[in-house]
Amino acid sequence: MTPGGDGFRLAEAVADVYGDLRLEPVLRRLLRHTARLTRSAAGSISLIDAAAGRYTKAAEYGAFCRLGDSFPLDEGATGRAFGSRRPVVIPEYGQLRAGHLAGADPVRRGPAAAVPIWWRGEVIAVSVTFAPAAGAFSARDVDDLEMLTQTAAGAIVRTGRFESLATALRRTGTVVTEAGAVRPVAPEVARVAADLVGGAGSGLRVGIVYRPEGVRVIVQDGTDGAAWADRPPRIAGGEVTVEKVRGWGVILRADIPYAMPAAPSPFTARESEVLEPLRQGLTYREIASRLGMSPKTVEKHVGAIMRKTGASNRTAAVVTALDNGWLGMGLGDSPHTATG
Structure with a gap:
């Protein structure tokens, strides 16, 4: 399914979001595609710290939404979406209790849609879109926004997995000097140091x-x-x-080294070939045409990829492969690569 109109293609948007796995570029590109999808005037993304009961405004466009500030999880559109655990449409943002847009901002007079982004059963972020060109959010708009924003979950998790080594070691009660x-x-670097x-x-x-x-x-x-x-x-x-x-x-x-060797790929050479166009969002028929095989053969390889990653869908399989550094690793890249 390709959400939106005017030439918007979900596969191209996903490939772009994953093009540079650093947090700031990931969030900026997600906001850019969100704006293109709904032709909205403004938007923001907040990262959730459920343990601390707060969220932080991490990216924005088209409005001053107190970027970098943190707020309690019961405030604003983000708080509404986090509390509801589902997308929320606010007919007029200016009527929302504890909203964070400046009082003179014109988009306060329009609607807003807040969409949670999930990872392993937890809300890790919320994307808020303000003032679509149509003047209101239809059910289709909200579905399309949810589809688009959720594709970025793996990229957000991957960019947020890095921390100070001293922080990791201090969790064990060790006194550390940097x-x-x-x-x-x-x-993987933190795990090696913790094992030592x-x-x-x-x-x-x-x-x-x-x-x-x-x-x-x-x-x-x-x-x-x-x-x-x-x-x-x-x-x-x-x-x-x-x-x-x-x-x-x-x-x-x-x-x-800061970059540890990647874990051996579990994929055969043919499965690795299929994985790259799968990451780009191509259909089975498009992958088959590119690689010179039948769609049924592609479907078989995708099934094997999902089994080996333990994923329940194609997007999750690609995210797992990205997380482990398996994209681009074929049969000859490691002596331990599976041949099944």
């Missing part, structure tokens, strides 16, 4: 040095009984050294 220009690290610290015991001193080529984790154990004292752990793509220093105990230095 040096250099602190930068976020991928979850977790395997060393208690009473540790941990230092993190952010370098251009990667992060260096220095772990000091004041005793001689560190679990890794005699058998240094291995890190894919990195290097670990262990040194016993008189009066200091055991010191481990681990150099971890």
